[in-house]
Structures are given as structure tokens and as C-alpha cells.
Amino acid sequence: MRTDLSAVHRGNMRVDVHVRDQVLPMDYPAQSCTYPTPLEVQISSLAACAANTLHLVLSKKMGVQLDSIEVDAKAERS
Secondary structure (H helix, E strand, C coil): CCCCEEEEECCCCEEEEEECCEEEEEECCCCCCCCCCHHHHHHHHHHHHHHHHHHHHHHHHCCCCCCCCCCCCCCCCC
């Protein structure tokens, strides 16, 4: 699977990432909670990957019926 995207700097620390037909705006530091930071997007991606992997293993491989899966992620920068 190939992924092509582009990141366009919009001034200050604002970046728009273009993925397929979607635009994911990011800002650092997060100004007035308008857009997620790149770190928040990275952690979100890891949480989504974990949720999909859990769903695949539990429902497809083990036959468990699921209504939903919730993955909480926390990170701290030092």
C-alpha cells in the first residue's frame, strides 16, 4: 500500500497536510485549541492502529462480538 501526502506550511507554525482528498490542519503550539499538534496526530494514529488491531484479533480471529472498542492514549513530552 502506497501513501502519498504533502505538507504545506501556512505561516507561523500552521501546516496543512493533504492526504487523498482530505486536508488535516495542524498547529504548534496549539493556538486556542483550533487544530491538533503534530504530536497529537501521531498519538491519535497509534491509538487508531491499536483499536483496529484489537478489533481484527478479537472479532475476526477469536470470534468475539464487539459493539465498540475504545483506546485511551496519554503522552507527556519532556
